[in-house]
Amino acid sequence: MRLGVVVAVLYCVQFSRELSDAEVERIARMMLERPFYDLTADEQYADIEAALAAATWADDLSWQPHDEPSVRDFLRRLLAHLDAQRPWQEPPFRGLGLDRWAEFRSGALLARVRLYAPSQDRLHARLRTVPGDPAGLRAVLLRLRSGDEVALVAPPLPDGYDAELRAAAPHRAAALVIEAFLTHTGYERERVSPVGWRKRWGRGRR
Known part of the structure; x- marks a missing residue:
C-alpha cells in the first residue's frame, strides 16, 4: 500500500x-x-x-x-x-485547484494584494502558472473557512508582486469577502487595498 x-x-x-x-x-x-x-x-x-x-x-x-x-x-x-478534536473545523483556507480558473478569470476584482517573496509568503509560494494563459498569469484558487471562494492572481515573476484578489459570481459583498480573506490567511491589512476598478493587466488576457 x-x-x-x-x-x-x-x-x-x-x-x-x-x-x-x-x-x-x-x-x-x-x-x-x-x-x-x-x-x-x-x-x-x-x-x-x-x-x-x-x-x-x-x-x-x-x-x-x-x-x-x-x-x-x-x-x-x-x-x-x-x-x-471532533467535530473538526474547516481549515482557514484550502486550495481548489486551477480546474475552476474559468470561473474566476473574469470574476469581480475586489482588492490589490502586495505579495512578499515566495519564501516568506505562503500564498505566493502556492501560485501556479495558469495553463494556456498567454500572459503567463499565476493564480491560486482558495476556499476560505467562511465559505467564500476567491482567486489570488499575479503576473509572472520577477515583477509579479502586485496581485489581484478576485471572486466569481455569485459572491458576498466585497467588504465581507476581503475581511474573510484577511482573517483566514493572516495577511496584514496594509497589504490588501480594496479597489473598484480592474487593473490593466487583468483585462483581455483570458
Whole structure:
C-alpha cells in the first residue's frame, strides 16, 4: 500500500528524536490548520487509518529514523488525538485547484494584494502558472473557512508582486469577502487595498 499522508507526516517528524505526545499534538494541529495536499480532515484521517490497517507498506521509509512499530504507534495516537478534536473545523483556507480558473478569470476584482517573496509568503509560494494563459498569469484558487471562494492572481515573476484578489459570481459583498480573506490567511491589512476598478493587466488576457 502507498502511504500518501503518512509519508507527509513522517517528513514533518523525521528530525524529532521522539514521537512524543507533543509531536502528536503538533501534527494534528497541522493537519487541521494546514492540511496535507489540501485534503479534508476526513480524507487525511482515512488515509492514515487505511495505512494502519495494511499489513505491509510499499513505500521505502529508510530515509527516516523511526522504526515501523514506533511509527504505527505514533499514527494510532495521532488518530486518537484527532478523534478527541471532533467535530473538526474547516481549515482557514484550502486550495481548489486551477480546474475552476474559468470561473474566476473574469470574476469581480475586489482588492490589490502586495505579495512578499515566495519564501516568506505562503500564498505566493502556492501560485501556479495558469495553463494556456498567454500572459503567463499565476493564480491560486482558495476556499476560505467562511465559505467564500476567491482567486489570488499575479503576473509572472520577477515583477509579479502586485496581485489581484478576485471572486466569481455569485459572491458576498466585497467588504465581507476581503475581511474573510484577511482573517483566514493572516495577511496584514496594509497589504490588501480594496479597489473598484480592474487593473490593466487583468483585462483581455483570458
